[in-house]
Amino acid sequence: MKPMKTLILILLATLLTGCGYNVMQTREEAVFAAWGDVEATYQRRADLIPNLVEVVKGYAKHEAETLTAVTEARAKIGSIQANKDLVNSPEALAKFQQAQGQLSGALSRLMVVVERYPDLKANQNFMDLQNQLEGTENRINVARTRYNKSVEEFNVSIRTFPNSMTNSLMLHLVRKEPFKAEEGAKVAPKVKF
Numbered sequence: 019m020k021p022m023k024t025l026i027l028i029l030l031a032t033l034l035t036g037c038g039y040n041v042m043q044t045r046e047e048a049v050f051a052a053w054g055d056v057e058a059t060y061q062r063r064a065d066l067i068p069n070l071v072e073v074v075k076g077y078a079k080h081e082a083e084t085l086t087a088v089t090e091a092r093a094k095i096g097s098i099q100a101n102k103d104l105v106n107s108p109e110a111l112a113k114f115q116q117a118q119g120q121l122s123g124a125l126s127r128l129m130v131v132v133e134r135y136p137d138l139k140a141n142q143n144f145m146d147l148q149n150q151l152e153g154t155e156n157r158i159n160v161a162r163t164r165y166n167k168s169v170e171e172f173n174v175s176i177r178t179f180p181n182s183m184t185n186s187l188m189l190h191l192v193r194k195e196p197f198k199a200e201e202g203a204k205v206a207p208k209v210k211f
Contacts, residue, residue, distance in 0.1 A: 038181030042191060045172040049194050050102045052168040055161040056197075060095070060118065063154045067092050067121075070128070070147045088128050091121040105169075108195045119200045125151070166196040 071088055095117045104110045129148075173193050176185045185191050 037184040038175060039184050039188065042175050042181055042185060042189060045175045046191060049105060049168045049172045052165040053102050053105050056165050059154060059157040059161045063151070063158065064092055064095060066147065066150055066154060070151060088124040091124040095121055105194050106192065111195050115197065115200065162197045169194040169196045
């Protein structure tokens, strides 16, 4: 009788270690951590923008419309509660991405304003802020890419056997949505001087 109990325990332990329960939990936490990195880089950008706007205001007071658009876009982003719950709601994630896209567009228009004012480009404070902003945009892209990779690994882990069975019976985890390109992003922007 003892050998049978031992065999059952070994079989049960083998089944439990191969069920993917811990793997799926770990990968979901990785998705949340990657989302935290995305939020942090967006926050960095939001923190830099007021400084950038103030420097530009000093040189280009008559470009108030562009500066207002940047300020309004940043305020809109601030009104969206960015937290890890966004990764569980495709609608909320899309709304967040849309607000970030509006801010990116406003910042692009601001950079065009800068091109029109050689004195502004020569200002060291502005150049430093511009470099910081460019670095932040690169960090946002890296954070999005890492987030998408975490989402991919998580989604694969909950959809493949035997994890899919464990998920459907025990965890009930749902697919996470990756960042997607904004509408029109496939068309290269035209630069005119």
